[in-house]
Amino acid sequence: MRQISIHARAGQGAITIASLLGTAAFLEGKQALAFPHFGAARMGAPMDSFVRISEQEIRIRSQIYEPNYILVVDDTLLRGYNFFQNMIPGGASFINLSEQGYLPEAEGISVYCIPADDIAENLFGKRMGNTALLGAFSAGTGEVSLDSLQKAIDKKFDGKIADVNKKAIEEGYNYFKKKYT
Amino acid sequence: MKDFLEGSHAVAHAVKICKPGVISAYPITPQTHIVENLAEFVASGELKTEFINVESEHSAASVVLGSLAMGVRSYTASSSQGLLLMEEVLYNIAGLRLPLVITCANRAVSAPLSIWNDQQDSEALRDAGVIQLYVENIQEAVDLHLFAFRLAEDPRVLLPVMVCMDGFVLTHAYEAVDIPEESEVDSFLPPLELREKLDTENPLSMGIVSDARFYMETRYAIQETMKEAIVIMPELKKDFIQITGRNLNVFFESYKLEEAQKVIICRGSVSGTVKEVVDEMRDEGHKVGALKLISYRPFPTEELYRALKNIPLIGVLDRAISLGSSGPMYTEFKALFQGKEGTPKISGFIGGLGQRDITKKHVREMFEKLDGEEITCEFINLNVEYLMGARKYT
Secondary structure, three states: OEEEEEEEEOOOOHHHHHHHHHHHHHHOOOEEEEEEEEOOOOOOOEEEEEEEEEOOOOOOOOOOOOOOEEEEOOHHHHHOOOOOOOOOOOOEEEEEOOOOOOOOOOOOOEEEEEOHHHHHHHHHOOOOOHHHHHHHHHHHHOOOOHHHHHHHHHHHOOHHHHHHHHHHHHHHHHHHHHHHO | OEEEEEHHHHHHHHHHHOOOOEEEEOOOOOOHHHHHHHHHHHHOOOOOOEEEEOOOHHHHHHHHHHHHHOOOOEEEEEOHHHHHHHHHHHHHHHHOOOOOEEEEEEOOOOOOOOOOOOOHHHHOOOOOOOEEEEOOOHHHHHHHHHHHHHHHHOOOOOOOEEEEEEOOOOOOOEEEEEOOOHHHHHHHOOOOOOOOOOOOOOOOOOOOOOOOOOHHHHHHHHHHHHHHHHHHHHHHHHHHHHHHOOOOOOOEEEEOOOOOOEEEEEOOOHHHHHHHHHHHHHHOOOOEEEEEEOEEEOOOHHHHHHHHOOOOEEEEEEOOOOOOOOOHHHHHHHHHHOOOOOOOEEEEEEOOHHHOOOOHHHHHHHHHHOOOOOOOOEEOOOOHHHOOOOOOOO
């Protein structure tokens, strides 16, 4: 089983990408469980969402404390907490960070910085990089394919929203491929 | 058809294919997504239902009381304070023998305010004459909603059925779920036919005053029906399995009880985590098992006794507390063995209040504690450093 923690602020689409990731895994015939955990129930408050992906039935319902992968949708959250400390060695983290941003370090963990907000802003004028970050995750881990993520978007959204988010996922995916492989 | 759905959305689908004539609800977290989805189905014309917006949960429950009294299939949902506000009406619905199906998206009760999950709210309705079924996962939530309509409306039952699903942990989680076809549901769930209902052509009164000569018999009748439900539920379960081709537990699920020396009894979504630990500990050679309680009311006493009678060490995990006593399920299981031969040692644990996480480590600790002295009421994963002030809590 692979466990993924997504760290964000409420309103930044962490639940959306958790459900997209779960849907993509489901479409590939895998078992998946995606669920949120809120802190204070208001916009802007730190919150997490979690995804488990497995070939076997997933029964465990507790939160994820030792993730294989993390996605950090808002880099300001890195200031207060070391998200890497309990990660499984060899894991990978995907941080939404502009190219001029500082690079966090973590021993035994691959740290990938993806300017997901910049990608989103160029595409649709909003610094809403959640889906671009998910594209990079797909490129960096191969846990789900780009194609499955696009299909998951089509299941959840219609029209222009679907189009720009599919594009954002693709650009996040291509950014990772270009920069890190 | 199999799909990857949010728990609330899946339940809304299940309710939709049962085609209630009236839905009335008032929003409260974490129940809101269920009725929001149903409202969308009504707005888009997918579901032909009278969706009645109200100003409080008390009114929502009153609306469905009225529609059921007219013989119309009805549905509502709530959580926590909202459910408590409904309580007065829910007692009436049970007393009037109206077959309501209600979802409780289980949430802690204030104060302090907590929107998060435990099972204190439905526990407060324990004695209302409402059948209570607790689900572990989203598939079970869907299946037990279909089952709930059939059970409530069975002419031999005619009692409200509450399906209890853990708030957030299930209502806001996404997983793969098989939603039955409408045609399957149609053959499982016949249209509601109430013999006695409000009708201007044949007027009658319901719920009128019943003085000391009559009242007690109405309670006796509900008690007898609860006992009969123990016989009826397996019958209806057979129908469900035949039509959907999917197994369904309606009383409880026994998990690796064969030759088990230690068993944890649990309820709701935490059961998955408990089963996971049972597998790990079995692999290490420990004879452990789990029992997931589904039907809390009626409490299937005989069946539970048969399942547990050879287990020497039992732990009961309550996600609610009867303050001043102990865990409500714990006392129930203690009573179950009272006066029986070879009574097991039964320990009671309180956990997961206000959605304090219960991890595999905590489940393992509970199993380990069963070897020691019998515990009546121990809080697990309690932060003792938070217990400040002049009073010493030990």
